[in-house]
Structures are given as C-alpha cells and as structure tokens.
Amino acid sequence: MNLRRISLAGALFCVLALLSATASATQVPGPLVDTQWLRNNLDKVVILDVRKDVKSFERRGKRAGAVNPCGVAQRKGPRKVAGHIPGAMLVPWNKVTAKRKIAGKEIKALLPAKSDFERLMQKSGVDNDSALVITSKGEAIIHMALAARLFWTLKYFGFDNVALLDGGTAQWIKDKQKLEFGRSKTKKGDFKATAERAEILASMEDVEKLAAGQGTDQLVDVRSTSEYLGLTASGKLARGVKGHVSGAKSFPISLYADSFGTATLYDKDRIKQVAALFKVDTEAPTVFMCSAGVMASLAWFVTYELMGNQNARLYDGSMHEWSHSGKSVVSID
Template identity: 35%
Template sequence: MKKIQWLLALVLISLVSLAQAITLPGPVVSADWLANNMSEVQVIEVRTDLASYLRSPEFDTDKKTGKKFLVEVGGHIANSTLLDFKKVRVERLVDGKKIKHLIPEKADFEKLVQSLGINSDKPIVLVPIGQDMSDIDEALRTYWSFKVYGEDQVAVLDGGMAGWLSEGREFTIANSPKATGNWIAKAERKELIASSNEVAAASKSGKPQLLDARQPAQYLGLAKRPDVLTFGHIAGSKELAPELLARPSNGALYFWQKKTYDALLAANGLSSKGPTIAYCNTGHLASGGWFVMSELVGNKSTKLYDGSLYLWTLEGRPLVGVPLN
C-alpha cells in the first residue's frame, strides 16, 4: 500500500512540474524575456569561433559621444553551454556516396545534444553571436535540426550575444562543464527536408516555389562557393538575400516584424503562402530563409533542401545564370 502511495505521489509531483513548466513566447525571445526566465530554460550558444566563449568581449568608446559600443563578441551567458556549429552538420552516406553538410542521423543528433548537458524537462534557447546573418544562421540551422527531431520547445535569442552585451547585461568567461543530459528526439519530421528530386520537380513546375537564400552575386552566377561546382541558381527560383533578413541596431542584428517579411517576400517575387523549398550553397544560409518563411511568416509548408547546391551540382544537375566573359 505504501509503495502505491509513493508512486502516486511521484506521479502528482511530475504533473505539477509539467504544469509549472514555462512556455516559450514563440520562435524568438528577447533579452528581457531570457533574463527574467533564465532559471526556467536551457541556453545553448552556437558558435564556430569556440575560443570566443572564454574570451572577454571587446568594447570601444565613441570619441564624440563618449558612448561605449561593442567591437567583438566574447564571453557567454552564465550557465549556458557551447555548441560547436561544425558538429551540427556531418558527412553521411547517400546512395553509397559520402555527402557533406547534412543533418546528423537521429541517434547521432540525440547524442550530440545530450553531450551538451541538455535535458528534456526545460525549453531550449539558442544564442548566436548575432553580428552577421551567417552566424545567426548557425543558430537557425540548429533550430531547424531540433524541429526535424521533434523538439518544439526551442527558440532563438533576438540580437544574439551581441545584443545581450550591447545592452550591458552580465556575462562570464568561466567554463562550467555539465553532466550528460537526457534529451530525447521525439520524432523524425522528414516533411521538413526536401530531396533533390523534389527540387527538380519544383524547378520544372514552379510548385513548390524555390527560395534561394544566397547573395545576389552567387544567385546571378557571378561568383560561387568552392563546394558548389557550377555558377548560378536553380531555374525558376527567386532570391531572398541574407542581408535582408535582419535589421542592425547597436552592433547586433534583430529580426523584422512579420509585415516587413511579407513585403520583402513580395518584392522579391515570392509568396508568403503556399509550399516553399529554401536552398543555398550547402544548407547553412537556407536555414535563414526557412526560419523566416516557416516560423516568422507562419508558412508551415516550407522545407529546407539539405545539402543544397553542393549536393545538386555534385549530382550533375544544372544551374542558370548571367553570361560570363
């Protein structure tokens, strides 16, 4: 009898804990919200420059106004954990070929997240550097990966660490290792991933619409990344350049409101509604296009082409662009 009472008590405690668990306000949280709810969430700082996590930030002073401003991000939010962005994308075998830049297998992603000390009992807030859209896309690619594997209690800090520091908030350069967490992948949402064949069909039919998330020079075929074998873009695609996706303020980048994104999409010949596939060079910058379309505009029929033009051109598929001399 006592054992049954003890089990019932544990169940009640668990239910109360779930009822009290905080709910994220949306896919993006402000620095104010994070500061007020720090003990209720788990913070992951997503970076390529790993040394910056334990390095002091650099500030300078405007000679005219005397105002201090951020020059280089350093340090981290207390009790956060560091995620090496290079581990977010891996090499996998696809049809017997080794393909780089892809989302890890479910078990591998689960192991990676657990190694950060992340548990399943609290929401997750991802923090980019926040000074360039490319580094913000590191957090957005991680966000997309969490979504693929069933995690809905995840958000991104608006302004990133740059915004946090520019607002004069507390930071630390101390390292605080964490025990292995118990986070579990709850699903495998393959509907968020577009295949090469889906992209090829969309290029011919115009549906879904194709969103190219690269800079104009790459879209037009004037320049290319080394991983992409030929110049240009997929026929029928429309560009949404990364520099359009956020607004600068005090040394940090912040997301626009939905109405601004709706207008930007329309100005670039893209619809804010209807099926969409976002792509870029390797699936990094495409995370920004996917996040804006799916999470901020609310178009849930948006996919990301994992591997993007690296995979597309590796398969010998064509691109179009302006004539080169």
Template identity: 30%
Template sequence: MKKIQGLILFACAMVTSVAYAITLPGPVVNAEWLANNLSAVQIVDVRSDITSFGRNPEFVTDKASGKKSLSEVGGHIENSTLLNFKNARVERLVDGRKVKFLIPEQADFEKYIQAAGINANKPIILVPVGQDISDVDEALRMYWQFKVYGENQVAVLDGGMAGWLADGRTFVTSAATKQVGNWVAKSARKELIAGSEDVANASKTGAAQLIDSRLPMQYFGTSKKPDIGAYGHIAGAKEFSPDLLTKSVNGALYFFKPETYSALLIANGIKPTGPAISYCNTGHLASGTWFIVSELVGNKSIQLYDGSAYLWTLEGRPLQGVPLN
C-alpha cells in the first residue's frame, strides 16, 4: 500500500514539475527565447482583425536593393491560440448605469479565456500584431486583465507577430483550434484597478500622479473621440503619449530598456516611482502606460482607471483643455 501511495505522490510531483517546467524570464520575451521554448508555453495571439490569423502576410520588395520587407501581418506562430480582442472588454452596470469597455467579471473572463483553449499551469506568451501601438496595447490590455485575475506566468512577445515575420521565422495559416481550456480566474486584484473616486481624489489632492496616455490633441482638447463627452484632460494629469512606448525596427514595434522609460517619464514631468493612475479614452492605451511603469520600470504602485475618460465624462465629471474657436 505504501509503495502505491509513493508512486501516486511521485506521479503528482512529476505532473507539477512538468506544469512548471519553465519560468518566464520577465514580462517581455524576445523571438529567439520563444523559438527555443515553443513547447513549454502557450502562445496566445491577440488581435482584432481575426481574419488575418488565417491569411498570408504581405511583403514588398525594394526595386533598388531587392530587399523584402513586411507590409501587412498575416498568419500566426504554429499552435497559437487566438484571442479576439473585440470580445476582451464588455458592457457592465456601474451604479445602475451601463458602461462599455470594462474588464469582464471574474466568471465571464474565465469563460472567455477557457473558450479560447487556454489552460492553467502553463506559461502564457501574448503575441500582438506588433505594427501599431494600438495593437501592441491590445496585448498589454490582455496582460493587465490576466494580472487582475491572478495569472502571474504571462509575458508579451517583443516585436509581436510583425517582428517574428520580419526575422524570417516560420508561420502557419491554419484555423484556430476550438478546444476548451481549463484556465481558472482568481478573485480580482483590486489594487490594480482605479475607480472614478480614486481619480477624483488624485486630481484634487495629488495623492497619486495622473498619467494621460492619449495623443497630444486629445490631451489638450483640440479633438476627441466620439465616446468621450468633453474635450481635454482630467485636472492635474500629465501627458505620456503612446508614441513614446515603443521603437520601430524593420516595421515591428519593440520596447525600450527600463532606464529609457524612466528618463521619458521624468522628461514629461512624471515621477517613475510612487502612486500613479493611468487613463486614456477607454482603458486601452492606458494599458500600455500601466505595463511600462509597473512591469518594466518596476513601480507597483500604479493603477489603471478602467473606463477612463469615457466613464469619467459619462458621469458628468469635468475635463480641461485649451480654448477652442
């Protein structure tokens, strides 16, 4: 009997060992690391244009040099799971009001992730398209949502699919698998989420730095998105444009080193340390700022204002900007 129990314990230990056979090197992995560890991780492709998942990429050839360069991402890394970003955020009731663009409730997020075929106890590598900061931030928003619901073994592929293709690495155009996964969400980590009252307090007292993650014309109020009820930014906020989050190399977007981000934050009047809240129009681009400050710079005191300027103005709260004609 003891021998049988010993064998059972050994088998359980082996399963656990296999499940955690690899530790991610950090919140960002490069293509070489991923290529060397494909079988040890779950590759989760995050994009809104899901038809491109099964479409061949497009390249252009320079007539003078004959060099090929990527013009449009298509296909995916073999054995990738597809997450449709259009379903990543949902409409929820907040104080009796319907509010769009929010993180799903725990059970709904778990169902969404399981439906994509994602499993527990195996590291997750999020792969953005990687050609525009908006699509990079799709993966970073998913990273934040995974973190909110307790997933620690998650990272983002630097350069995304664009970088993978630009390097000449192999891809496939097969359809996404339909199997159901067993990933389990934990109770929400409230410390990662800021609400409207947190933002109002930060605006009034300076208890936390407010970081506006939108383009200058939206920050200053010369233009706005249709869903936003007013022009300008929340009083006291400092701007950190999404253009500052990445560098372009061969048509793919890559992250800077942490010290570069610290210098950029300081140059924009933002302290790299201490309590902070990032926001944008709807909580999409703000995910990029949250990721940079929290995961790369290492300031774990930053929160993301889910709903952002959309929720703020929906509640009738004021923005300030330059005088308009």
C-alpha cells in the first residue's frame, strides 16, 4: 500500500512538473502578435498593459465615435478603451522611464536604473521564464509607442520572449473579445535583468558625432514634418525647439501605423517603400530620435524587430536632452 501511494505521488509529481515545464517553455511566435493568437494563448502568457491613463484600466467606458487625423468626428468607431484584457497587469507609464540630472538639467523619459526596472517587472508578475505580451490602449500611435518603449527596455535588459499586441486593447475590443474591469492581481515575479545591451542605445555623444558628419549611421527623426522643418515647435519636453539635428532625415511616425480607430502597424514592406521616398535606408545602421524617445521606440521596433535590422538604436534622450543641453538645430527659417 505504501509503495502504491509513493507510486501515485510520484506520478502526480511528474504530471505537475510536466505541466510546469510546458508553461515555462511557452514562446511567443514573433515580436508582433494579433488578437486571435492572444485569445488562444491567454493562459500561457503574462500580459502587461502599459498606460498613462491608469484609471481607464479599471473602469467601464461608454461607446464613443472615433476622430480621424483630420479632426472630423466619425459616426461609427471602436469603443473607447476602458477595462482590460483578462489577466492583464497594469504597468503605469510613469514607472517605465526615469528622470535624471545631466549637466545640472533634469532630463525625463530616460532608461531606468536596472534595479528599478527589476522591481517594476517583479511587481507586474514577470518571471525570467515568462512569455510576455505587451498591450496598450491602442487608440492612437502614441499608445503603441508606449508599448514599444517597454518592449525596448525589456530587450535592453536581456529579456527576449516578448511580443507587442498589434492594435492593442482597442483591437481586442474591435474583435469582440472579452474584457475585465477592476484592479489586476498577481503574485510577485522573480525577474532579473540578464544583460545591458548598450548596442541598442544611442547617447547624446553618439548623436553629436553624427551631427558633425562623423560616423556612417543615419540619424532618423520621426517627429511630424512640421516639427522637423521648424514650422511648429516640439512639445514642452523639448522646450519648444523648432527644427532638427543637423544631418537627420525625416520619416514621421504617422507613416508606420494606421490610427483610424485602432493603431495597427502597416505591413513592413509598405513601410520600406515609403521610407525609400524619404531617402531612408531601412537596412542601414540607424539611430532613431523624436521629442523624448517614445515615438522613436516604435520606429526602432519596426526596423529592428520586424525588418531585422540589428544595427538600429534608440536615442532615448532625443530632442528633450538635446535642447536642454543647448545643442543647435537646423530649420527652414
């Protein structure tokens, strides 16, 4: 009888171990997943929902018409994002980046310290063997960019088993998938950074060299054309600067994704075609920048992850750091 009990216990242990191994062995199929794949794998992944508007994660919302890029209200549109994908963990945007003083100036939206990022991921229930899917509200390109910045930070700290949800939670709602409301709950994870991949990060010194004509990397500014030319000023983080860094090429982030209701990425081959019109080589070593290194994160994601350009880097300080450091810009004035 004792032997039988031991045998049954051993068999149960093996089954549990096998299930555990299967769960930990889950791999995302690529850097970008759609709602159908996520629906079929909800119980196998950790979902991180990064938002500025943290209240919308818990509360129910009302149906609202979409507003197209021309500012014209549409009668029909996706439900304004409120609530979250079942099981998702809220990651407040203000915890994803850090601020530091550089040369006496406070610079925001920078890469966080390793220890701070580890604590954030542990609090979000991330283990080193987790399979992660990052979502956002997905109503506009900025939301996809927030998710891409978290993706980039995870990659910087050595985590590879991660994907973005194309179109974010807005696409999930559009596809009539189930939502949850209220606070997210999870156990603490054991995430630890395994690397610091400096090869995907560009510094102000790197950009200074490119602006001076030194080096072979192309510098790509993904702000709007009007900001790039100096017709309109950049946001407050960039101190209202007008113009661009000398030598930078313009390729606006609005040409990477569709924002008519849900922010879904354009096909990579179409993006390449459009990039060629802007004299941007998607296969060349490239440093991406914008106002504060957020929108540029999405351009980096598309180029590095979807197009396979392993020589793409993000200047996280971007025009925010550049302008606060008193560096010159070029404009049409």
